[in-house]
Amino acid sequence: MSELILKNVNKIYPNGAHAVHDFNLHAKDGEFIVLVGPSGCGKSTTLRMIAGLEGITTGDMLIDGERVNSLAPVDRDVAMVFQNYALYYHMSVYDNIGISLKIRHEQKDAIHKNVKAAAERFSLSEYLNRKPKNLSGGQRQRVALGRTVVRDPKIFLMDEPLSNLDAKLREKTRSEIVKLQKSLNTTTIYVTHDQIEAMTMADRIVVMSMGYVQQIGTPLEVYNYPNNLFVAGFIGMPNMNIIDGKIEDGYFVFEDYKVKILDRDLKKLQNYNGKAVKLGIRPEHIDCDDKIMEKYPTATFELPLDHAEFLGKEYYVECLLKNGSIRARINSRYDVNVENIKIVFNMEKVHFFDAETTNRIVEE
Numbered sequence: 001m002s003e004l005i006l007k008n009v010n011k012i013y014p015n016g017a018h019a020v021h022d023f024n025l026h027a028k029d030g031e032f033i034v035l036v037g038p039s040g041c042g043k044s045t046t047l048r049m050i051a052g053l054e055g056i057t058t059g060d061m062l063i064d065g066e067r068v069n070s071l072a073p074v075d076r077d078v079a080m081v082f083q084n085y086a087l088y089y090h091m092s093v094y095d096n097i098g099i100s101l102k103i104r105h106e107q108k109d110a111i112h113k114n115v116k117a118a119a120e121r122f123s124l125s126e127y128l129n130r131k132p133k134n135l136s137g138g139q140r141q142r143v144a145l146g147r148t149v150v151r152d153p154k155i156f157l158m159d160e161p162l163s164n165l166d167a168k169l170r171e172k173t174r175s176e177i178v179k180l181q182k183s184l185n186t187t188t189i190y191v192t193h194d195q196i197e198a199m200t201m202a203d204r205i206v207v208m209s210m211g212y213v214q215q216i217g218t219p220l221e222v223y224n225y226p227n228n229l230f231v232a233g234f235i236g237m238p239n240m241n242i243i244d245g246k247i248e249d250g251y252f253v254f255e256d257y258k259v260k261i262l263d264r265d266l267k268k269l270q271n272y273n274g275k276a277v278k279l280g281i282r283p284e285h286i287d288c289d290d291k292i293m294e295k296y297p298t299a300t301f302e303l304p305l306d307h308a309e310f311l312g313k314e315y316y317v318e319c320l321l322k323n324g325s326i327r328a329r330i331n332s333r334y335d336v337n338v339e340n341i342k343i344v345f346n347m348e349k350v351h352f353f354d355a356e357t358t359n360r361i362v363e364e
Contacts (some may be wrong), residue, residue: 002064002077002154002187003029004050011045011085011211019045021211023059027090030185032178037234038196044159046208050189051080051157063154081154083160085144090363093119094128095360097146118146121180138169145177149184156181156188162197174201195235199223207231210216229358232280232351238316238327241286243279244355247272251298252352254278255322260298262347268363269352276355283316286328292344299345310337319343 004027011020020042027033035043048054050061052073057180061068068076078177079100087096095102098115106114119125122142132140141161148156161177162170178201181188192198198205199219207214207222207230215227227233232240245254247269252259259279261269271279293300303326305318311329328343329337352361 004155004187004189005058005060005062006046006050007062009046009049009061010057011042011049011054012057019211022187023213025206025216027187027189027215030187032181032188032190032201032203033204033206034190034192034198034204035208036195038193040210041134041208042211043193043206043208047080047157047159047191050155051078052076077153078155078157079148079151080157080159081144081148081161083163085132085164087140087143087147089132091129092129093124093135093143095142096132097124097128097150097223100151101149108298112331114150115146118150118292121149122146137165138173141165141173145180149180154187156186156190158188158190160192161190162192162194167174169249177201192193195237201237207234208329209234225360226280226351227360228275229278229280229353231352232360236282238283238291240280240282240351243281243321243324243326244276244352245279246274246276249273252277254279257301259299259345259347260296263279265350265352268361272352272361277361278353278355280351280353280360281345281349283327283329285346286326286330286343287346288330288334288341288343292346293342296344296347299347300342302340302342305336305338305341317341 006023006025009020009023012018013022025048032284037043045054045364049056052071056069060286063076078335088099094115097118098111100115101111117130121143124146125292127135127139132143162173165173174197190201201218204216204218206216209230215222215231222231222235226235229242243254245252252261303321306318306320306325310332314332315330317328317330317336319328319341353359354361
């Protein structure tokens with residue numbers, strides 16, 4: 001087990017492009033950290049800096065307390081799984097798994113023992129004599145994982161390792177990687193653009209955008225308490241509803257509606273009276289329940305139903321406003337075969353965001 005610390009790490013390319021800005025992270029022993037964000041946000045660049053494949057422009061990186069900025073990749077004792085597997089296609093599965101041990105001049109008996117053990121762990125024993133071209137995508141991915149594990153590195157690095165797999169195999173392999181990481185208890189940094197992977201795999205998530213860290217937290221923290229509009233919109237499917245309005249004497253006012261704000265939110269909004277804010281609410285926190293409507297009558301709306309999709313236990317519905325729409329996930333016991341649908345916001349689940357800074361408004 002090992003801990004990884006990055007302090008104010010920046011990556012600036014010779015052309016002046018600033019790919020990563022003041023990245024700070026403390027990954028604890030055995031922790032599974034997922035870097036998530038859209039393409040070009042700096043997550044893979046950060047991973048490559050950890051691996052030593054990219055130089056750090058400014059800042060410090062420490063593994064177990066040792067500054068490793070200037071160490072070559074081979075001397076960092078980290079192992080990386082690439083998006084395209086990076087297998088040697090002229091070698092057998094056996095040689096691919098054992099190549100790192102061979103490079104380290106391990107004894108043949110030790111190499112054989114470790115390769116056999118890795119092959120058994122990943123259900124590859126019967127494929128050891130095959131070449132990668134004769135394997136399926138999932139099998140190739142397991143070879144890449146086996147090659148990583150056999151080294152027993154201090155840190156695992158994984159760069160979108162599931163992106164080339166179909167949906168069903170991706171889900172299966174996702175759970176296998178989590179089980180593997182927990183059984184080995186090896187500190188892992190995992191990069192993905194897929195928020196579902198991030199939410200289901202991570203101990204903590206690092207959400208990135210435009211080279212900046214937007215939020216670091218557990219999946220529940222990031223989901224329930226997004227730092228800003230970017231995190232609120234990126235994490236969660238379907239996306240959080242964001243409604244433009246303003247605060248007027250204890251009400252959130254938008255279009256022709258005035259929604260009474262709960263006492264718990266009034267204090268943090270006391271400096272926003274008369275000012276523009278944005279209200280955020282997730283689709284699953286919008287309901288058709290009469291009891292909730294009685295509790296929040298001003299947050300109850302009858303809106304034109306644009307469309308409804310049946311998803312088994314629930315409907316995904318989209319209701320029309322004058323400017324925009326509201327998406328909701330409604331229990332399938334309710335009738336959505338209507339022209340207008342009556343919905344209610346669960347006001348205990350709403351968030352308010354500063355219209356200028358886009359940050360979530362919190363009590364000072």
